[in-house]
Amino acid sequence: MILIEDIFDRHGLAALREAAAALPFEDGAASAGRLARQVKRNAQAGPGPARDAVVAQVEAALLRHPVFAAAARPKAFARILISRYGPGQAYGAHVDDALMQGARTDLSFTLALTPPEDYEGGALVIQDRVESRGFRLNAGELVLYPSDTLHEVQPVTTGERMAIVGWVTSWIRSPQHRDILFDLDTAIAAEEAGAGDREQLSRLARTRSNLLRLWAE
Ligand SMILES: O=C(O)CCC(=O)C(=O)O
Ligand SMILES: [Fe+2]
Known part of the structure; x- marks a missing residue:
């Protein structure tokens, strides 16, 4: 699980929030699996070019x-x-679909659009x-968490909670492998930032490339 605070700067976030709020919303049951539908009580933006534009902006920022x-x-x-x-709306304990639109879901994320002072309840509990x-x-x-968990959104009691939620198919299917590569990335970035020994840096970079070759699918 990982928390990231700065996907958007303040202006980017304000623009995103405004664009999201202007979208037409529909019953969230539309995109839930059979079991999840029984516990899903929310609304979500309906399909259309305006929604696609918001989604494209989020994808670009994440990448x-x-x-x-x-x-x-x-x-x-x-x-x-x-x-x-x-x-009164909530999303009871559920597990996200393993396959969505033909793609495997490895990681789930929530990117909050509403500040927590603006609503009560509504915690994402994993x-x-x-x-x-x-x-x-x-x-x-943004919180990024494995898609295989049971999780819920507790009832919102006052105000309104708006968020972007999404699912990632990862090049690296195994959480353990992702963790090793994450450590290597961190080590390489630190080595690059310092007066790093070029030879060590090349060896680390080669190891990272070769692990990616072994594990990517
Ligand atoms: O809104 C959230 O934080 C998560 C929602 C959720 O679990 C889902 O849409 O599958
Ligand atoms: Fe979920």
Whole structure:
């Protein structure tokens, strides 16, 4: 699981929020699997060019972000939705579909558009084998988590919670492999930033390339 705070700058975020709020919304059940539909109570932006433009903007920002790119190794976005929860709405415990529009979902993310002061409730709670962890993200903050978890959005009691939610097909299917590559990226970036030994840097870069060749699918 990883938190990223700065996918958009303040102006970018304000523009995105405005564009998202202007979209026509429909019942969120439209995109839920059979079991999830029974517990999904929200609204989401309906199809159309205006929604596509918002989604394209989000995709571009995510692909540009070095931490997102290193943590997710995105091959494709299986789906991106703009969702909204008003008072009484919630999304009960569910697991996300393994396949969406023909693509495998490896990672899920929520990018908050509404600041937490503007609504009550609405925490995204992700279950772990040992404990559950709740997130009430700041506007512009993103949480990236494995798609195989059980998770829920607790009922919003006042105000309105708007977010971008999406699913990533990763080049690297195994979380363990992604973690190793993430560490290598961090080490290489640190070496590059310092007065790094060129030979060590080349060796690390070669190892990263070769692991990618072994593991990418
Ligand atoms: O809104 C969120 O934070 C997550 C929503 C969710 O779990 C889903 O749409 O599958
Ligand atoms: Fe979900």
